[in-house]
Amino acid sequence: MLIRKKHKLKAEFDNKLIEQMEAARQEWLQQSNFLKLSMEQSLDLITRKKIAEAKYFFLYREAKKRKIIIKR
Numbered sequence: 001m002l003i004r005k006k007h008k009l010k011a012e013f014d015n016k017l018i019e020q021m022e023a024a025r026q027e028w029l030q031q032s033n034f035l036k037l038s039m040e041q042s043l044d045l046i047t048r049k050k051i052a053e054a055k056y057f058f059l060y061r062e063a064k065k066r067k068i069i070i071k072r
Contacts, residue, residue: 014068021059021070028052 031049038045063070 014066017059017063017066017068018070021056021063024052024056024059028056 028049031045031052035041035045035049
C-alpha cells in the first residue's frame with residue numbers, strides 16, 4: 001500500500017514538474033522574442049531573458065536527475 005502511494009505521489013509531482021518546464025520554456029522563448037524584436041536591447045529585457053533561461057534549465061536539470069521521460 002505504501003509503495004503504491006509513493007509511486008502515485010511521484011507521478012503527480014513529475015507531471016507538475018513537466019507542466020512547470022513547459023511554462024518556463026514558453027516564458028524563455030517569449031522573452032527571447034521580445035529581445036529580438038526590440039529596437040533597443042535594454043538591460044531589463046536581457047535580465048528577464050536570462051532569468052527565464054535559468055529557470056528553465058534548473059527545471060530541466062531536476063527532470064534529468066529524476067529520470068523523467070516526456071512523451072509527446
